[in-house]
Amino acid sequence: MxxxxxxxxxxxxxxxxxxxxxxxxxxxxxxxxxxxxxxxxxxxxxxxxxxxxxxxxxxxxxxxxxxxxxxxxxxxxxxxxxxxxxxxxxxxxxxxxxxxxxxxxNIPNVPHESVPAGTDENDNEEVSRECDIPTLDEGSLPHWELAKKYDLIDFELGVKVTGAGFPVYKGKGARLQRALITYFLDKNVESGYTEYQVPHLVNEASGFGTGQLPDKEGQMYHVGNDDLYLIPTAEVPVTNMFRGDLLMQNELPITCTGYTPCFRREAGSYGAHVRGLNRLHQFDKVEIVRIEKPENSYAALDSMVEHVKNILRELKLPYRVLRLCGGDLGFTAALTYDFEVFSTAQDRWLEISSVSNFETFQANRLKLRYKDENGKNSLVHTLNGSALALPRVLAGILENYQTPEGIKIPEVLVPYCGFDMIS
Structure with a gap:
């Protein structure tokens, strides 16, 4: 605000x-x-x-x-x-x-001076990319067909139990999913983030605090009898843990990480670009959140971007980083970098992370302040990022690591999975 x-x-x-x-x-x-x-x-x-x-x-x-x-x-x-x-x-x-x-x-955040003008994703600026895009063998499959072939994910069973957009992970698919969650958390903790397990439902004040309400009210699942909302991301409960706090300088920065399922009602269109894991109503994500002194927040944002890059380098997935234009920028963000992994089988880029600086926008809603060097109560800056969202990372691994013999497991994940091949 x-x-x-x-x-x-x-x-x-x-x-x-x-x-x-x-x-x-x-x-x-x-x-x-x-x-x-x-x-x-x-x-x-x-x-x-x-x-x-x-x-x-x-x-x-x-x-x-x-x-x-x-x-x-x-x-x-x-x-x-x-x-x-x-x-x-x-x-x-x-x-x-x-x-x-x-x-x-109802007024969105003011974009940072580096944000390019633009109306939609076509006006986003590519700032970097890494890793060679692999050349797949003829007959390579998109992830939803690989998931069926190797019995990793059952989309139809999810429809039976709940509805479209709620997949069921099975066998090695479930183990790979669990391995990714643990790996992401371990990487975040190694980088100094404190791990939290947080509620998956939040009250209305929490939704307003981080800006999901009233902007995204129609995209959140609402539990009417209790007036609670299923979280769209761990950013909401994690950041709201500090709502109303007055922090001391020596408490900053605060760095948090947490794994949660995420729930989003957003209606999707039909077609290959939303098939399989490309767009879901429930998915898993590991989040990082930072609370910073204003003068340090953009250096912190750069470090978060580099942190996500290092994870993708270890996974050896081809990725690029985009600076979002004004028209594609989230309501609460002053500056956002999107990470996209290239899906070789689909021949398209898939968004797998957003890293954002909200400056004082969320802090003002949260009444989250710190006592500065002059003894004055000042608003902090809040930041968050996906490190990482699982569905499209998993899709990227299945598609980019497929071979005629099966799907190789990225070397860094083998100790977490307990196997090096899906066949």
Whole structure:
């Protein structure tokens, strides 16, 4: 959530930056300032009225003690009027604060200066790529056919149990999935991230805290009777563990990792690009989250990008890194790098990670602050990234490591799997 005083000081700059998202934010930002002016005016009048009422109350007591009953009763009538005024002003203030909050909740984050303008994924910038794309033998198969051939994943059984987008992993497919989760967690812990096991359901405040609500309300599974939401990513519960906290400088940075299943209702289209593991309603992901001092957050973002690169290097998967354009940037992000693995069998790139800096956007919603070197309470910067999302990593492994004899297991995963070939 943007800060009102920053909008006031940098309105034109924000309008220009938000235009990278294809948004003309002038009207919305001016409305924010207008409502905030009403809020500030109401607050000033309310403070003045309460102060006057308190002053009269003290005078009434003194007048009664002095035997000046008529003067005391006259002042009492004034205090009654002031109380009615205070009540009306408090209601006006509450309405202004509520309207201001709603306005701010619906304005996305301001893109970082390095974010390119653009409307969709076609305008994203490739910043790097590594690994040679393997040459597969004739007759190579996409992962959904490999999963069926080697009895690794049963998509039809998932439909029977739940519905489309909820696969069942079997045998070596389940073991490979578990191996990837453990490997990702181990890599993160080795890099200094503290592992957490977190709830898979969150309350509404947590959804608002990290920005999934109200922006992605239709994409989240809602448990109506309990007013809870199934998490779309571990970012939500992990970051919300620190909601409302005031941190000391020596506590920063905070680095967390966690594995969770992720649940997303987002409707998908039909076709090969969403077949198999390409798009699911439930999938597994290992997440990394950082809470940083503002001056350190972009160096931290670079380190997160390098961390994901190192994992993909060990897996020996061909990948590229994209800087998202304004039109493809998530609602809460100031800057995002997407990682994509090349699926040789599908002849296309598959997104497998997003690494983002939210600057103070989430922290302002979370009321997450730290005491800076001047003793002032300041907002932190929050960051998160997938390290990694499993479905498309698994798809990339199945497709890129297939041979006429079977599917080789990346060398780094063999100790975790207990086997080196699926045949």
């Amino acid at each position: 943007l800060q009102v005083h920053q909008i006031r000081e940098h309105k034109e700059q924000y309008i220009q930056a938000l235009s990278k998202r294809g948004i003309d934010a002038k009207t919305e930002l001016e409305k924010v300032l207008e409502v905030d002016e009403t809020r500030r005016s109401s607050q000033a009048k309310l403070d003045e009225t309460l102060a006057e009422s308190n002053k009269f109350s003290k005078e009434i007591g003194m007048l009664f003690k002095s035997g000046k009953k008529e003067e005391a009763n006259a002042l009492r009538e004034k205090t009654t009027e002031l109380k009615e005024q205070s009540k009306a002003l408090q209601e006006q203030l509450n309405n202004a604060e509520e309207e201001l909050q709603k306005l701010l909740y």
